[in-house]
Amino acid sequence: MKYELVIRNGLVLTPDGAQATDLAISDHAILAVGGSFDGAEEFDAHGAWVGPGLVDLHAHFREPGQEWKEDIRSGSEAAAAGGYTAVVAMPNTQPAVDSGHIARLIRDRSRQVGLCEIIPAGAITMAREGAVLSHLDELWEAGVRVFTDDGDSVSDTGLLRVAMEYLTERGAVIAQHAEDRSLAAGGHMHEGSLSSRLGMKGIPAEAEEVVVTRDLALTRLTGCRYHVQHVSSARTVQLVSASKAAGLPVTAEVTPHHLAFDDAAVGTLDPSFKMYPPLRSATDRDELRAALASGLIDAVATDHAPHSAFETEVPFEEAPRGVIGLETSAAAVLTYCHLDQVSFFDRLSVTPARIGQIDRHGRLVAPGEPANLTVIAPDEEWTVDAFRSKAENSPFRSLTLAGRVRATVFEGRLVHALVT
Amino acid sequence: MDQPAMKHLLSIADLDRGELEDLLHLAGEFAEVLERPIPKVPTLRGKTVATVFFEASTRTRLSFERAAKALSADVMTFAPGTSSVIKGESLKDTALTIRATGADLLVVRHEAVGAAARVASWLDCPVINGGDGAHQHPTQALLDSLTIRQRFGKLDGLRIGIVGDVRNSRVARSDIDAFTLLGANVTLIAPPTLLPRDLEGFPVSISHSLDEVIADLDIVYLLRIQMERGSGPGLPSLPEYVSRYGIDRGRLERMSPDAVVMHPGPINRGVEIAAYVADDPRALILDQVRNGVAVRMAVLFRLLGAS
Numbered sequence: 001m002k003y004e005l006v007i008r009n010g011l012v013l014t015p016d017g018a019q020a021t022d023l024a025i026s027d028h029a030i031l032a033v034g035g036s037f038d039g040a041e042e043f044d045a046h047g048a049w050v051g052p053g054l055v056d057l058h059a060h061f062r063e064p065g066q067e068w069k070e071d072i073r074s075g076s077e078a079a080a081a082g083g084y085t086a087v088v089a090m091p092n093t094q095p096a097v098d099s100g101h102i103a104r105l106i107r108d109r110s111r112q113v114g115l116c117e118i119i120p121a122g123a124i125t126m127a128r129e130g131a132v133l134s135h136l137d138e139l140w141e142a143g144v145r146v147f148t149d150d151g152d153s154v155s156d157t158g159l160l161r162v163a164m165e166y167l168t169e170r171g172a173v174i175a176q177h178a179e180d181r182s183l184a185a186g187g188h189m190h191e192g193s194l195s196s197r198l199g200m201k202g203i204p205a206e207a208e209e210v211v212v213t214r215d216l217a218l219t220r221l222t223g224c225r226y227h228v229q230h231v232s233s234a235r236t237v238q239l240v241s242a243s244k245a246a247g248l249p250v251t252a253e254v255t256p257h258h259l260a261f262d263d264a265a266v267g268t269l270d271p272s273f274k275m276y277p278p279l280r281s282a283t284d285r286d287e288l289r290a291a292l293a294s295g296l297i298d299a300v301a302t303d304h305a306p307h308s309a310f311e312t313e314v315p316f317e318e319a320p321r322g323v324i325g326l327e328t329s330a331a332a333v334l335t336y337c338h339l340d341q342v343s344f345f346d347r348l349s350v351t352p353a354r355i356g357q358i359d360r361h362g363r364l365v366a367p368g369e370p371a372n373l374t375v376i377a378p379d380e381e382w383t384v385d386a387f388r389s390k391a392e393n394s395p396f397r398s399l400t401l402a403g404r405v406r407a408t409v410f411e412g413r414l415v416h417a418l419v420t
Numbered sequence: 421m422d423q424p425a426m427k428h429l430l431s432i433a434d435l436d437r438g439e440l441e442d443l444l445h446l447a448g449e450f451a452e453v454l455e456r457p458i459p460k461v462p463t464l465r466g467k468t469v470a471t472v473f474f475e476a477s478t479r480t481r482l483s484f485e486r487a488a489k490a491l492s493a494d495v496m497t498f499a500p501g502t503s504s505v506i507k508g509e510s511l512k513d514t515a516l517t518i519r520a521t522g523a524d525l526l527v528v529r530h531e532a533v534g535a536a537a538r539v540a541s542w543l544d545c546p547v548i549n550g551g552d553g554a555h556q557h558p559t560q561a562l563l564d565s566l567t568i569r570q571r572f573g574k575l576d577g578l579r580i581g582i583v584g585d586v587r588n589s590r591v592a593r594s595d596i597d598a599f600t601l602l603g604a605n606v607t608l609i610a611p612p613t614l615l616p617r618d619l620e621g622f623p624v625s626i627s628h629s630l631d632e633v634i635a636d637l638d639i640v641y642l643l644r645i646q647m648e649r650g651s652g653p654g655l656p657s658l659p660e661y662v663s664r665y666g667i668d669r670g671r672l673e674r675m676s677p678d679a680v681v682m683h684p685g686p687i688n689r690g691v692e693i694a695a696y697v698a699d700d701p702r703a704l705i706l707d708q709v710r711n712g713v714a715v716r717m718a719v720l721f722r723l724l725g726a727s
């Protein structure tokens with residue numbers, strides 16, 4: 001019997017641990033692990049890890065509304081090139097994902113493109129304006145499991161409480177871009193010695209911490225699942241840690257750029273280092289690395305935020321917020337955090353899939369499982385120089401990273417493959 | 421050892437003491453040129469200086485243009501008066517266009533930190549930072565340093581108090597760099613909300629009370645209070661600020677007899693500086709303005725003159 005796709009010689013992450021073996025795929029599924037197979041298509045994964053396809057809880061695909069920055073096709077291509085088979089798309093599109101039909105539109109477009117599964121996150125409030133609840137039920141019915149006004153915090157405590165109380169029954173997760181608006185107002189970078197020298201208004205880490213502190217109190221009050229987006233400060237990690245110890249349903253994500261850099265990078269005044277929350281101190285960065293390794297931080301999320309060249313060829317303070325990340329995430333994590341194979345796939349696939357309730361992804365490699373896989377050579381060095389994304393606003397551009405995505409399998413098809 | 425020639429003037433922090441003193445020396449010579457009956461030299465004939473001011477400032481622009489003309493350079497004025505983003509053209513495209521129009525040097529003022537440095541990174545010609553946000557205004561620091569040298573001979577050991585909104589002041593950041601590089605002892609005098617949040621990287625002392633330190637200062641450097649912002653965040657009210665940090669007759673009398681008052685202008689008469697004080701011979705405000713032309717001639721000459 002000839003299988004549709006055979007992946008040979010990889011170190012395969014199965015429920016029983018990593019095994020050097022071959023696997024066979026047909027009909028969207030892994031049919032066999034271990035054995036001697038013939039494939040219509042074959043991929044040699046010698047020297048590489050094979051594990052569940054990566055899952056991103058946090059990307060901006062800009063469609064509908066800002067397709068000059070990115071669209072679902074180019075975003076999907078970037079995801080596939082970065083080893084991602086499932087992506088939660090943030091709701092700050094134009095219009096925002098505050099109603100069922102917009103969520104369905106994004107799902108339908110992503111199925112047409114067919115390079116990865118895109119699950120829209122839903123806005124908590126209409127137009128993300130923080131005033132009126134969005135159509136939470138419609139969004140849930142359209143497949144939304146993560147609710148967030150990402151880009152802004154929900155600052156009205158009473159309103160957030162209602163959203164959390166309402167969604168508890170559904171089992172949805174409230175994800176918060178934790179940034180106190182008045183403390184962060186006018187800020188462009190971490191508040192510290194460099195912002196003082198540059199004369200740039202800073203955003204203190206406390207802008208994140210006060211929101212997380214309040215939200216954890218609401219989590220206790222409502223019992224709703226709560227997820228902290230792009231943690232930037234070491235004290236936020238401590239807050240999350242204490243709440244987990246107290247048994248609250250709390251999770252947290254960190255971005256590759258907050259793991260890789262600290263605020264010193266802003267000294268270049270290159271907008272590729274401008275993001276919210278901002279890059280913080282070297283101490284914060286080191287704590288984030290340690291917390292990801294220990295599992296205190298549950299997941300890596302890219303916060304992939306594409307912008308066009310004309311938007312970033314401006315002074316730092318006028319540049320839009322955010323940087324791209326899908327194509328460099330796996331390499332950045334391996335370069336700056338040195339995770340072993342089990343921890344790597346846990347933080348970038350298994351756990352984010354569980355947080356986002358994405359059923360067909362984040363499953364260890366075994367017969368009968370959906371064939372969503374990533375092949376990564378953990379030690380292979382490469383220089384970041386070109387992108388499948390429409391945008392190039394990457395802080396990793398021209399850096400040499402260790403860890404390269406060699407292939408991505410989405411629903412049984414090889415959607416990305418580097419031939420040696 | 422030969423220094424690599426100065427390519428741009430973006431920040432005082434890019435200069436070493438030798439380069440800074442060279443510019444001041446040259447500026448001193450140009451100050452004499454400006455005293456002549458025909459205050460003009462042919463040095464930069466055929467060169468074109470573009471003043472590119474995204475943020476309105478007639479004074480600084482005029483000073484640069486007067487300096488360029490005194491060196492016989494041609495002047496192009498570009499005053500979009502608004503940020504590149506609002507205008508819809510990227511700063512890079514604006515800069516490339518001005519260069520292609522025939523500018524040999526750009527003087528860039530912008531409300532955003534690092535704008536001049538960004539422009540310099542895109543162009544193959546010298547760029548002078550005419551002020552970027554609250555970051556740097558290097559020619560202001562040069563003219564202040566020259567003014568102090570003319571009065572005191574040197575800056576080494578002088579006690580200079582910079583009073584007011586240091587946090588939001590590019591003048592203060594440039595002056596701190598220049599004054600300390602030249603050996604002066606700088607004290608920042610302001611309420612905590614007008615000081616930089618983090619003072620690491622500022623070799624200065626701090627006081628929250630002008631009255632406590634005023635008798636010990638050789639120079640009281642008053643920063644402009646931004647009236648247009650109202651009292652702004654950081655101050656309870658303007659009258660309270662003036663009563664603690666303004667210079668009136670009483671504080672002038674408590675200054676040492678040789679001490680002077682400086683201000684980058686434009687002054688708010690009767691606010692941070694009493695009308696009476698502004699007209700006192702110990703106020704060097706007009707010397708500062710005059711020296712602005714000379715130091716800008718020196719910088720243009722260093723960046724565009726025959727190498």
Ligand SMILES: [Zn+2]
Nearest residue numbers: 150151177229
């Ligand atoms: Zn966010």
